Amino acid sequence: MESTTVMFGKILGLYLLTSGVAFIVATPFYAELTRKADRSDPMAVNISGMVHLFVGFGVVVNHFRWDGLLPTLVTLLGVAFVVRGLAYYWIPHVVLRPAEARATGLRVMGAAFVVVGGLTGYLSFLG
DSSP: OOHHHHHHHHHHHHHHHHHHHHHHHTHHHHHHHHHHHTTTOHHHHHHHHHHHHHHHHHHHHHOOOOSSHHHHHHHHHHHHHHHHHHHHHHOHHHHTOOOTTHHHHHHHHHHHHHHHHHHHHHHHHTO
16 A cells, blocks of 8 residues: 555554544533534634644545545545545634534534544555
């Protein structure tokens, strides 16, 4: 397997696992953080968009491959980061809309991050 795929897979897998566990074990903190971020700090929104774009563009520019499970996961994650970054810039009012069930949403997102991060990490470190 190409070393670029494995490198990005390890980084993205670790990030998703770390974030997913954080969303699950510290849900009240992240629910409050996202509540406060809703339109209250335009600079934080801009920086979040920038970080998502840097990560996404970094992956997509260096790794746009669809020839296996891990390469496809890495590419899809890069595209997802780009889409999220663009959304922060172009439609922040949609990205930051208040969530009715913010805590539940964070736990579900955390679980999804753990699953995708676990699969990506497994394939990168052990696969």
